[in-house]
Amino acid sequence: xxxxxxxxxxxxxxxxxxxxxxxxxxxxxxxxxxxxxxxxxxxxxxxxxxxxxxxxxxxxxxxxxxxxxxxxxxxxxxxxxxxxxxxxxxxxxxxxxxxx
Numbered sequence: 355x356x357x358x359x360x361x362x363x364x365x366x367x368x369x370x371x372x373x374x375x376x377x378x379x380x381x382x383x384x385x386x387x388x389x390x391x392x393x394x395x396x397x398x399x400x401x402x403x404x405x406x407x408x409x410x411x412x413x414x415x416x417x418x419x420x421x422x423x424x425x426x427x428x429x430x431x432x433x434x435x436x437x438x439x440x441x442x443x444x445x446x447x448x449x450x451x452x453x454x
Contacts, residue, residue, distance in 0.1 A: 379424035385406075
């Protein structure tokens, strides 16, 4: 089994609604990182069309992280990563952001 990359970061939500729905969670499944918000938004549209419900996080590193799911439990998050790798091989570099 492929190991899952994990990084601890402080993040802010780019929308209030996303914040209300996800801020209780600590594990965020990330499919893309962009230095420009426009690029993150374009990628979000692509993912929406593929059936994901992506949100955009702004990391303390300055990057916009495109997140497709968030969880309180690490094992739930890891299961989702495995599912994505199986169903969407183009996103095999999916990783987990642990919210600081």
